[in-house]
Amino acid sequence: MLDARQQAALAAIMGRPDPLLEGLDVYVVGGAVRDALLDLPAGDRDWVVVGARPEDLAERGFVPVGGDFPVFLNPRTKEEFALARTERKSGRGYKGFTFYTGTDVTLADDLRRRDLTINAMAVDKQGRLQDPLNGLADLQARLLRHVGTAFSEDPVRLLRLARFAARFTQFQVADDTWALARELVEQGEVDELVAERVYMELAKGLAAQRPARMFEVLREVGALERVMPGLAYTDEVGERVQAACDRGLPMAGRFAILCHVSDDPADVAVQVRAPSEWKDQARLLPVLLADSALLQPRRQVEQALGVMEHLDALRKPGRFAELLAAAACLRDVPVDDWEHLRQAMAAVDAGAVAARYTKEPGRIREAVRAARLEAMERAA
Numbered sequence: 316m317l318d319a320r321q322q323a324a325l326a327a328i329m330g331r332p333d334p335l336l337e338g339l340d341v342y343v344v345g346g347a348v349r350d351a352l353l354d355l356p357a358g359d360r361d362w363v364v365v366g367a368r369p370e371d372l373a374e375r376g377f378v379p380v381g382g383d384f385p386v387f388l389n390p391r392t393k394e395e396f397a398l399a400r401t402e403r404k405s406g407r408g409y410k411g412f413t414f415y416t417g418t419d420v421t422l423a424d425d426l427r428r429r430d431l432t433i434n435a436m437a438v439d440k441q442g443r444l445q446d447p448l449n450g451l452a453d454l455q456a457r458l459l460r461h462v463g464t465a466f467s468e469d470p471v472r473l474l475r476l477a478r479f480a481a482r483f484t485q486f487q488v489a490d491d492t493w494a495l496a497r498e499l500v501e502q503g504e505v506d507e508l509v510a511e512r513v514y515m516e517l518a519k520g521l522a523a524q525r526p527a528r529m530f531e532v533l534r535e536v537g538a539l540e541r542v543m544p545g546l547a548y549t550d551e552v553g554e555r556v557q558a559a560c561d562r563g564l565p566m567a568g569r570f571a572i573l574c575h576v577s578d579d580p581a582d583v584a585v586q587v588r589a590p591s592e593w594k595d596q597a598r599l600l601p602v603l604l605a606d607s608a609l610l611q612p613r614r615q616v617e618q619a620l621g622v623m624e625h626l627d628a629l630r631k632p633g634r635f636a637e638l639l640a641a642a643a644c645l646r647d648v649p650v651d652d653w654e655h656l657r658q659a660m661a662a663v664d665a666g667a668v669a670a671r672y673t674k675e676p677g678r679i680r681e682a683v684r685a686a687r688l689e690a691m692e693r694a695a
């Protein structure tokens with residue numbers, strides 16, 4: 316049963332009546348429903364249209380944008396509306412499915428193809444919960460349970476399971492879902508994951524409340540070394556990633572900490588097609604951690620200057636600050652001392668120094684560096 320707050324939250328999902336939806340059998344499904352029931356901020360609404368043909372939506376001005384199956388943009392709200400569909404396994408990997416979107420596909424049919432029961436609930440235009448797969452019961456029991464045995468056919472569902480475990484920390488994975496997850500790995504389906512999709516789920520997992528849990532789930536079922544083969548993950552690494560999350564480090568810093576004990580952190584970033592900032596911080600954090608000046612830069616000023624030159628701290632002070640913050644999650648780093656020395660280095664007027672050597676341009680670089688070192692030594 317729903318309490319009054321949950322009833323009101325579901326009604327609020329639908330918002331004001333949209334004339335374009337009049338006469339259509341439409342539902343909001345998935346995450347927006349789940350989060351409303353959990354009293355969490357509502358995200359984007361996912362819409363499903365039951366019993367309609369593509370031309371029915373086109374005639375109302377909806378704009379087709381789907382590739383593999385019919386999806387349309389509402390011309391007023393720009394939200395996506397998908398025709399209810401079923402799917403059948405026809406090949407390997409998460410793209411190995413054949414879709415059917417006939418007008419005889421029911422809401423229950425569409426919900427059965429989803430990953431977890433808590434993501435397989437819907438709300439109709441009257442704000443009433445539609446829950447043919449008992450997702451509400453699992454939500455109340457704080458269980459992450461698969462919808463059907465097709466869970467073991469789609470490797471993305473394993474990533475999503477791990478990511479939801481990281482987000483909903485009070486939820487436990489159902490025993491039979493663990494079994495299907497292991498089966499998915501044993502059958503080799505996990506090897507069909509494309510790097511871009513791994514990155515998408517990884518980014519969401521690192522932004523979750525307890526990111527380490529994502530990697531714990533993947534490790535538990537034997538998938539972690541297959542999904543991120545170059546990653547050296549330990550419980551201590553997980554604790555450090557959690558510390559970075561608790562301190563609000565940006566995603567690039569969290570990823571750098573995740574990879575910092577791996578043999579080639581930058582290669583891990585390449586494997587998952589991570590953005591360049593993630594790759595750069597993954598590559599540079601070990602450089603900072605390995606330097607002897609890390610813990611006492613005021614006592615090793617020239618060494619500290621070399622570190623800042625290597626990390627391009629003058630041109631990219633924001634990245635340098637993020638690297639220091641990441642290092643501080645791993646060591647007792649005097650961040651303020653580093654920033655004090657960086658400011659002293661930055662205060663040197665390189666142009667004025669260079670002007671004194673117009674007749675000896677070959678000495679300019681050496682002279683600028685000497686001036687910066689002198690300024691840092693005074694500041695130390």
